[in-house]
Amino acid sequence: MDDFVVARNPDERSTLPYLVRLPLGRDGVVLKVRDTWPRTSKVYCHPSDDWPIDPDVVERVPVRSCLRRGAAIDLVLDRGRENRSQFVFTRARGREVVFWQSARTSKQARPNVSVPTKRAFGEVLEIVVDSHERYAWSFSAQQATTRRGGLTVGDYAVELDGTVAAAVERKSLADLASTLTSGKLRYVLAALSDVPRGALVVEDRYAAVFKHSHVRPAVFAEGL
Structure with missing residues (x-):
């Protein structure tokens, strides 16, 4: 599977300064985006048909999985942090728009429950x-x-x-x-x-x- 790539948008007039390419399909899915990752809030995106011949790459990350699920694309990157996100496709005022969002997993104390005591056979x-x-x-x-x-x-x-x-x-x-x-x-x-x-x-x-x-x-x- 190809890498997930973030590049600078060569169109200086655009309010979306970055491009991302998702390894989905033969040519990938290209989007104009407002930021390089949805760290604090959803990132507004817009579909794009053009990927630069000589892109100014900001980041290139290996991909564990990239799957389309209905009106969304789930992306899992092969790195420790900032590795799970989702692109949600919808329509607003008659045109297609995309929102890029991520999830922060919250951890908390777990209650005590009984754990089975049957021992495994073979190696530890x-x-x-x-x-x-x-x-x-x-x-x-x-x-x-x-x-x-x-x-x-x-x-x-x-x-x-x-x-x-x-x-x-x-x-x-x-x-x-x-x-x-x-x-x-x-x-x-x-x-x-x-x-x-x-x-x-x-x-x-x-x-x-x-x-x-x-x-x-x-x-x-x-x-x-």
Whole structure:
């Protein structure tokens, strides 16, 4: 897959000073954009048919996945930070416009729950725990070891030859409600779908969904 490329817009009259090229389709998708990444707010974009013959490249980043999902394009970059974003295509005043947005994953303390104690057979399993996980499981009752590391997907992962083979995103019910209502959950699931084995684990009973004090059960059910 080609890289994700950010370049300066050669059209000095444009109010959108940058161009981005997404590795989607034969020629890629080219957009004029206001900024190089949606760091603090959504970035306004506009479709463009032209990519410079000799672009003034600002940034070139390897891509893990770039997939069109309905009216949106999910982009996952192969770097530790600023790696997940989404381009949303819509129409305003009769013309097509695009908004580039990203999700910031919030971490919080997780409640204590029982962990299965069945021991794995064979070699000792090494589990990589994301360095931002504050109250991590130690898996002391399992035939497994843990080490801290920077994960681009999930809170826990198993690597095979240096590549993530399985990942788990761990959430409390409150965290699930927050990410679901804010729209951030789609980014988490998009990243997990790019892993051979991915799972989202909610540390509560499903019945608790219908007793949540701030989010209506219908919102949970429809979102999930």
